[in-house]
Amino acid sequence: xxxxxxxxxxxxxxxxxxxxxxxxxxxxxxxxxxxxxxxxxxxxxxxxxxxxxxxxxxxxxxxxxxxxxxxxxxxxxxxxxxxxxxxxxxxxxxxxxxxxxxxxxxxxxxxxxxxxxxxxxxxxxxxxxxxxxxxxxxxxxxxxxxxxxxxxxxxxxxxxxxxxxxxxxxxxxxxxxxxxxxxxxxxxxxxxxxxxxxxxxxxxxxxxxxxxxxxxxxxxxxxxxxxxxxxxxxxxxxxxxxxxxxxxxxxxxxxxxxxxxxxxxxxxxxxxxxxxxxxxxxxxxxxxxxxxxxxxxxxxxxxxxxxxxxxxxxxxxxxxxxxxxxxxxxxxxxxxxxxxxxxxxxxxxxxxxxxxxxxxxxxxxxxxxxxxxxxxxxxxxxxxxxxxxxxxxxxxxxxxxxxxxxxxxxxxxxxxxxxxxxxxxxxxxxxxxx
Amino acid sequence: xxxxxxxxxxxxxxxxxxxxxxxxxxxxxxxxxxxxxxxxxxxxxxxxxxxxxxxxxxxxxxxxxxxxxxxxxxxxxxxxxxxxxxxxxxxxxxxxxxxxxxxxxxxxxxxxxxxxxxxxxxxxxxxxxxxxxxxxxxxxxxxxxxxxxxxxxxxxxxxxxxxxxxxxxxxxxxxxxxxxxxxxxxxxxxxxxxxxxxxxxxxxxxxxxxxxxxxxxxxxxxxxxxxxxxxxxxxxxxxxxxxxxxxxxxxxxxxxxxxxxxxxxxxxxxxxxxxxxxxxxxxxxxxxxxxxxxxxxxxxxxxxxxxxxxxxxxxxxxxxxxxxxxxxxxxxxxxxxxxxxxxxxxxxxxxxxxxxxxxxxxxxxx
Numbered sequence: 001x002x003x004x005x006x007x008x009x010x011x012x013x014x015x016x017x018x019x020x021x022x023x024x025x026x027x028x029x030x031x032x033x034x035x036x037x038x039x040x041x042x043x044x045x046x047x048x049x050x051x052x053x054x055x056x057x058x059x060x061x062x063x064x065x066x067x068x069x070x071x072x073x074x075x076x077x078x079x080x081x082x083x084x085x086x087x088x089x090x091x092x093x094x095x096x097x098x099x100x101x102x103x104x105x106x107x108x109x110x111x112x113x114x115x116x117x118x119x120x121x122x123x124x125x126x127x128x129x130x131x132x133x134x135x136x137x138x139x140x141x142x143x144x145x146x147x148x149x150x151x152x153x154x155x156x157x158x159x160x161x162x163x164x165x166x167x168x169x170x171x172x173x174x175x176x177x178x179x180x181x182x183x184x185x186x187x188x189x190x191x192x193x194x195x196x197x198x199x200x201x202x203x204x205x206x207x208x209x210x211x212x213x214x215x216x217x218x219x220x221x222x223x224x225x226x227x228x229x230x231x232x233x234x235x236x237x238x239x240x241x242x243x244x245x246x247x248x249x250x251x252x253x254x255x256x257x258x259x260x261x262x263x264x265x266x267x268x269x270x271x272x273x274x275x276x277x278x279x280x281x282x283x284x285x286x287x288x289x290x291x292x293x294x295x296x297x298x299x300x301x302x303x304x305x306x307x308x309x310x311x312x313x314x315x316x317x318x319x320x321x322x323x324x325x326x327x328x329x330x331x332x333x334x335x336x337x338x339x340x341x342x343x344x345x346x347x348x349x350x351x352x353x354x355x356x357x358x359x360x361x362x363x364x365x366x367x368x369x370x371x372x373x374x375x376x377x378x379x380x381x382x383x384x385x386x387x388x389x390x391x392x393x394x395x396x397x398x399x400x401x402x403x404x405x406x407x408x409x410x411x412x413x414x415x416x417x418x419x420x421x422x423x424x425x426x427x428x429x430x431x432x433x434x
Numbered sequence: 435x436x437x438x439x440x441x442x443x444x445x446x447x448x449x450x451x452x453x454x455x456x457x458x459x460x461x462x463x464x465x466x467x468x469x470x471x472x473x474x475x476x477x478x479x480x481x482x483x484x485x486x487x488x489x490x491x492x493x494x495x496x497x498x499x500x501x502x503x504x505x506x507x508x509x510x511x512x513x514x515x516x517x518x519x520x521x522x523x524x525x526x527x528x529x530x531x532x533x534x535x536x537x538x539x540x541x542x543x544x545x546x547x548x549x550x551x552x553x554x555x556x557x558x559x560x561x562x563x564x565x566x567x568x569x570x571x572x573x574x575x576x577x578x579x580x581x582x583x584x585x586x587x588x589x590x591x592x593x594x595x596x597x598x599x600x601x602x603x604x605x606x607x608x609x610x611x612x613x614x615x616x617x618x619x620x621x622x623x624x625x626x627x628x629x630x631x632x633x634x635x636x637x638x639x640x641x642x643x644x645x646x647x648x649x650x651x652x653x654x655x656x657x658x659x660x661x662x663x664x665x666x667x668x669x670x671x672x673x674x675x676x677x678x679x680x681x682x683x684x685x686x687x688x689x690x691x692x693x694x695x696x697x698x699x700x701x702x703x704x705x706x707x708x709x710x711x712x713x714x715x716x717x718x719x720x721x722x723x724x725x726x727x728x729x730x731x732x733x734x735x736x737x738x739x740x741x742x743x744x745x746x747x748x749x750x751x752x753x754x755x756x757x758x759x760x761x762x763x764x765x766x767x768x769x770x771x772x773x774x775x776x777x778x779x780x781x782x783x784x785x786x787x788x789x790x791x792x793x794x795x796x797x798x799x800x
Contacts, residue, residue, distance in 0.1 A: 370754040378760040385767040389774050396778045405785045 004034050005045055012049070012057035021056060021097045028060040028098075035064040043075075046082060055090040059101050062086060066108035071116035080118075083109050084125045092132045100177035102133050103142045110146035119154035126150060127159050138169035142182035148189040157193050164190050164206075169391065184210055184221040191228060195296065200236040207232060211255070212247040218254050224291070226255050230262045231296040235303040240266035261287045265300070272311070274304055274329045305330060305339060310349060313362040321358045333358065502604070503644055503655040513623065513640050514555045514664035517673045519545065519598075520638060522559045523627045527600050542571065542599050542611070544578065545625060546585060546592040554623060555664060556595055560585060564611075571607060573614050596623030602630070604641060609654055612643055616654075624656065636663075711736075 008031055015024045035042065042065045051058045062083060069079065083105070095102055106129050113122040126147040133141055144163060151160035171178060187210040194203035210225035233241030240263070243252055256263060261284045268276040281288070281297055288294045308328040312319065321333035330336050340360060343349040350363040367374075399405055523543065531539045542564050547557040563577040582594060597615050599608060604626055615622045624641045631637030641656040648655070665673070678689070711733055717723040718730065 368750070368754070369757050370750045370752075372753060374757050375753060375760055378757060378764055382760070382764050382767050385764070385771050389767070389771040392771070392774045392778050396774065396781060399778070399781045399785055402785060405781065408784060408787070 005038055005041055008034060009045060009048055009057070012054055016054045016057065016094070021094050024056045024094075025098045028056055028101075032060065032064060035061060036068065039065065039068045051086045051089050052091055055086075055094040056098055056101075058086055059090070059095070059098065059105060063101055063105045063108070066105065066112065069112070071112050076112070076116060080109075080113070080121060084121070087125050087129045087132070090132070095133060099133055099141070099172065099174040102129065103174050103177060106143045106146050110150055113150060114153050119150045120156055122150050123147065123154065123156060123159050127163070130163065133172070135172055136170070137166060139172045140168045140170070140183070140186065141172045142174065142178055145182040145186040145189065148186055148193065152189050152193055155196075157197055160190070160193055161197070164193065164202075180213065181219075181221070184213060184219060184225070188221050188225045188228075191225065191232070195228070195232060200232050204229065204232045204236055204241065208241070208244065211251055212244055215248045215250055218250055218258070222251065223255065223258055226251075227259050227262050227291060227293060228296065230259070230266055231293060231300055234266060234269050234300045235296075238303070238307045239270055265297070269300065269304055272304070272308060274301065274308075277301060277304055302339075306343060306348065309336075309339060309343065313349060313351070316362060318359050318361045321353075321360060324360060503646055503657045507644065507657045509642055509657050509659035511549075511552050511554045511623075511642065511659065513659050513661035514553070515625075515638070515640070515661045516547075516555070516557045516669060517663060517665055518669055519556055519559045519625075520627065520636070521673060521676065523598055523600065523625075524629065526561055527627070527629050540600055542573070543597065544581070544594060545596045545598055545623060546589065547595045548592060549595060554595060556623065556625070557592060558585075558589065559598060562597070571611050573611065578618070594619050594622075596625065598625040598627065600627050600629055602628055604639075604656055609643075609656070612656075613654065616643070623659070 011027060012024060015021075015027065042061055045061055046058065046065070049058050049061065065079065066083070069076065073079070106126055110119075110122055110126065113119050126143055130141060130143045130147060133143060147163065148160050151157055171183070187206045191203045191206035191210065194200070194206060207225045207229035211222050211229060213222070215222065229241055233239065243255075264284070265277065265280050268280045278301070281301065285294070288297050305328055309324065312324065312327060319327075321336050324340070325331070325333045325336040328336065328339075330339070337353060340349065340351060340353060344351055350365055352361050352363065353359070354361065523541070526541045526543060527539060530541050531537070541561065543559050543561040545556050545559050547555045549555070560581055562581075563574040564571045565574060566572075585592065596619070597611065599611070601608075604624070608624065608626070612622065612624055615624075621642060624643070626639050626641070628637035628639075638661075640659045640661045642659055643654050644657050645652050646655045675689075714723065715730070715733060718725050
């Protein structure tokens with residue numbers, strides 16, 4: 001049925017040249033079946049359509065093509081190349097009319113890459129795609145989730161970090177096809193990436209966002225995120241992270257029994273006794289390995305030693321390395337020295353080691369807070385704070401002019417007729433709180 | 435701003451010259467009104483500075499009786515007056531006037547403060563209740579005693595110093611009241627505030643009484659006293675605040691912001707001038723401007739006069755202070771942000787309130 005395809009090509013080209021992109025989108029969505037039936041010929045169609053002028057058409061064709069192919073396909077390489085080239089040259093203006101299609105395209109593309117073990121190819125491509133489809137740098141799209149996934153699989157984190165370091169303000173709806181799964185996945189994978197680069201603070205934040213998503217049922221993604229949340233909190237703060245109050249009820253009620261093992265680990269951690277922690281770990285080794293959290297668990301154990309060393313600074317001024325090893329239950333003074341050196345490097349402790357005596361002297365924090373750098377730091381924090389306040393005010397304005405809101409505020413006066421005094425006072429207080 | 439000397443000398447002499455008639459027959463109320471309404475002398479008592487010819491009294495004979503001692507009598511004590519007292523009196527008078535139908539209002543009250551040797555400090559005041567008996571003012575003793583007791587409880591070291599009233603120049607009715615106060619206190623101070631004064635100086639006069647022999651009759655006469663304004667820090671801030679509140683209807687920016695604005699413009703001007711000088715020097719160096727040795731010498735001298743504080747210790751302390759201030763502003767920003775967030779969340783909840791809550795529950799949120 002080549003004629004149907006020719007028909008499609010002609011229509012799409014003419015409509016696009018007219019600039020009538022809305023029509024193009026409608027037409028294209030109607031003709032997906034036609035395209036699906038003629039999968040075999042789609043490659044030729046791709047050859048005829050020019051990606052820049054007829055982006056929407058090309059995109060639709062690619063979507064269908066990718067959906068109907070597996071990673072073992074013969075000419076998968078050329079297909080990948082085509083997709084990459086398309087995303088590089090497509091016109092943003094046209095794409096904005098069909099963000100959901102773009103998301104689909106990127107989704108199938110990413111899946112194929114992962115299945116074909118060549119995830120790294122897609123990173124740059126998806127970065128470009130995100131930049132082209134984002135309504136603003138602060139919008140979250142489903143492509144973000146795919147990008148992060150690719151980065152994680154290929155262990156190449158920097159490109160993702162560029163996107164993740166920006167605080168998200170809004171979610172692009174993609175005409176209804178944005179799914180909460182993408183949101184959860186973005187934050188879950190993002191948390192894992194941050195853990196890998198040892199930015200535990202932000203990792204904890206990402207996991208926390210994941211588990212505090214409003215939900216009516218616990219999703220597996222949330223569950224995994226919660227397990228990692230506990231582990232990262234143990235490494236970062238030395239105690240089990242608190243589930244925030246604004247997490248939905250199902251989470252607070254059901255997540256604990258589902259991840260009992262991790263709670264036990266956390267409890268053992270809080271006793272500051274490495275033996276107990278080791279026993280819990282060895283008892284539940286299977287569970288940890290199955291969840292692929294064994295690496296994090298081992299990091300927890302070393303974090304426990306660090307925590308104990310830090311507690312020593314509160315009691316002692318100087319200590320010999322042998323004593324340190326004894327008190328923290330490390331195996332040898334050399335290991336204690338290694339730990340302390342690492343901690344001094346990372347700035348977690350202020351101490352100096354006298355190698356002749358084998359003594360450690362714990363020092364106070366030398367920060368006097370009287371340097372220009374500190375002032376610059378404070379200034380930066382203040383700017384962030386003011387930025388947040390500005391955004392909040394903008395959001396508040398949106399609410400205040402919302403007709404629904406106005407209705408709710410003035411509602412009681414109109415509906416209840418001769419209002420009882422309590423309702424009236426309520427409405428006055430509502431108005432005064434406006 | 436701490437103390438302001440009010441030169442009432444000349445005004446006093448103008449007053450006394452216009453009224454210093456040695457007419458001292460027994461006073462009657464009727465006679466006194468003519469005293470007030472017909473100042474026939476060149477300088478009406480409200481004008482400062484102009485007329486004050488000393489001792490050229492007896493110029494014009496004004497009818498009525500004077501209660502002032504002859505010009506040139508020197509007071510025996512020096513007086514400091516706190517602005518709080520002036521505020522109290524004016525507030526009392528304004529309140530009274532707002533309540534009464536008649537436009538002529540006279541208020542009366544007591545002055546309290548401290549007296550050490552020959553210095554009197556009037557710090558506070560309170561109102562007194564009085565009755566009119568045959569057109570004379572009689573002070574209500576019980577009320578006075580009650581109030582004094584109460585004030586003693588709060589301000590244990592302030593004693594009764596005198597009394598105040600409102601009106602124009604003092605006359606015989608004032609002397610009557612003064613005599614009553616003399617029963618309570620040995621030599622009271624008398625303060626008169628003129629709320630209808632037209633001149634811009636402080637319309638407050640302070641007198642003390644002396645017993646003089648006038649025509650063989652020992653009479654009580656008033657001697658005007660010099661006074662200064664004294665104040666303490668807290669009082670100054672409070673009074674300043676009240677004064678501003680009453681003068682401005684709309685206070686857009688905070689007073690701190692105004693102060694800082696003034697400093698900011700001053701520093702901006704300094705910076706622009708320094709820049710100008712630097713530009714000139716650079717231009718002379720480049721040769722664009724003629725090399726004028728005199729100006730350059732002056733610039734050199736100026737630069738040497740500047741305090742140069744570049745030591746390590748100074749830097750440390752300076753940044754310490756800077757960071758403290760920055761921390762406080764940071765705290766302020768965070769608080770403001772929290773406030774906005776709280777409001778936003780309240781409205782958000784209100785907007786997306788579940789229907790199950792119902793209208794009756796709405797009261798719980800407020």
